[in-house]
Amino acid sequence: DAKTTQPTSMDCAEGRxxxxxxxxxTISGNEYVYWYRQIHxxxxxxxxxGLKNNETNxxxxxIITEDRKSSTLILPHATLRDTAVYYCIVRxxxxxxKLVFGQGTRLTINP
Amino acid sequence: xxxxxxxxxxxxxxxxxxxxxxxxxKSGHDTVSWYQQALGQGPQFIFQYYEEEERQRGNFxxxxxxxxxPNYSSELNVNALLLGDSALYLCASNPRGRGEQYFxxxxxxxxx
Numbered sequence: 001d002a003k004t005t006q007p008t009s010m011d012c013a014e015g016r017x018x019x020x021x022x023x024x025x026t027i028s029g030n031e032y033v034y035w036y037r038q039i040h041x042x043x044x045x046x047x048x049x050g051l052k053n054n055e056t057n058x059x060x061x062x063i064i065t066e067d068r069k070s071s072t073l074i075l076p077h078a079t080l081r082d083t084a085v086y087y088c089i090v091r092x093x094x095x096x097x098k099l100v101f102g103q104g105t106r107l108t109i110n111p
Numbered sequence: 112x113x114x115x116x117x118x119x120x121x122x123x124x125x126x127x128x129x130x131x132x133x134x135x136x137k138s139g140h141d142t143v144s145w146y147q148q149a150l151g152q153g154p155q156f157i158f159q160y161y162e163e164e165e166r167q168r169g170n171f172x173x174x175x176x177x178x179x180x181p182n183y184s185s186e187l188n189v190n191a192l193l194l195g196d197s198a199l200y201l202c203a204s205n206p207r208g209r210g211e212q213y214f215x216x217x218x219x220x221x222x223x
Contacts, residue, residue, distance in 0.1 A: 032210060043115070043201050043214030044154065087153060097205065098144060098167060099212060101153030 004088045009106040018075040020105050022088030025069045031092055033064060034099070035073045037084040044087065044101075047073065078109045113138065115215035117202050123221045124192050132187045132218045136204030143185040144212060145177060146201040154201055160185055161207055189220075197222045 005023040012018040024033065034049040048055055048062045050071075055062045061074040075082055087104040091097075116135045124130050136143050142161040146154035156169035160179035179185045183204075189196055199219050203212040 034210065041199075041217075043203075043216050046211045046213060049210060091210065097142065097210060097212070098156040098159060098169065099146075099154070099203075100156065101146075103153060 004090055004102055006086075006088050006102065006105045008103065009108070011108050011110055012075075012078050014080060014109050014111050015077055018078040018082065018107060018109070020073040020075075020086050020088075020107060021070065022073070023070045024088070024090045027068050027090050031090050033062065033071050034089040034091060035060070035062065036087045036089065036099070036101075037082075038087070038104070039081075039084040047086075080109050080111065083107060083109045115140075115202055115204050115213055117200075117215040117218050119218060120216070121219045121221075123223060125223055126192055126194060128192050129188065129190045130192060130220060132189075132200050132202075132220070134185045134187070134202030134204075134215060136183050136185070136202075137213050140204035140206050140213070141183050142205050142207045143179060143183065144203045144205075145185070145187045146203065146214075147171070148199040148201060148217070150198070157187070192222045194222050196220065 032049050032051050035047040036044040038044045048060050050062045064071045085104040085106050087101050115137050118133045144159040145157040148154040157171050158168040159166050163179045174190045176188045199217040201217045203214045205212045
């Protein structure tokens with residue numbers, strides 16, 4: 001699985017869009033980008049995933065660059081409950097399905 | 112529809128003891144994975160089960176073993192507990208072939 005690089009921490013004002021970047025320059029053609037988040041002392045929560053097209057669901061949007069070397073998770077209207085550690089993970093969809101977590105980005109939403 | 116459930120919530124054990132943690136997957140999911148999360152770190156993959164067999168294993172010693180039952184529920188066993196085994200143990204489930212894993216709330220194990 002390709003390695004990912006994320007900022008250690010970020011801050012965002014409540015009600016604003018939170019944009020979390022992730023670099024995955026060694027991603028291969030059949031690897032997907034997954035995002036999870038973990039609110040303090042809870043299990044990680046699946047947010048969204050994508051291969052090469054931009055994706056949107058009820059929680060967030062995922063923007064993947066055309067060369068697929070980086071992506072951005074967008075929380076359109078951040079609330080205090082979005083304060084969490086956000087993990088960007090690159091993995092194959094077939095075969096072994098383990099998730100390899102890095103250190104993630106600690107996102108703090110400020111009132 | 113219940114999500115992934117784990118028991119117990121918290122557990123305190125003494126060095127050298129053995130522990131069993133339990134997990135019930137989300138309805139419709141047949142694959143269960145276990146992760147260990149030390150304080151301040153991301154979760155680390157222990158192993159994965161489907162069709163009642165261990166299919167993949169992370170870099171954990173043989174003291175860590177597991178089991179999956181016909182109803183897809185799973186157990187994680189840790190023998191000869193060490194202080195370093197203190198962590199949050201997470202169970203995740205998914206339907207085979209689907210990449211999105213859904214996590215339970217975890218079991219907080221403290222070894223004294």
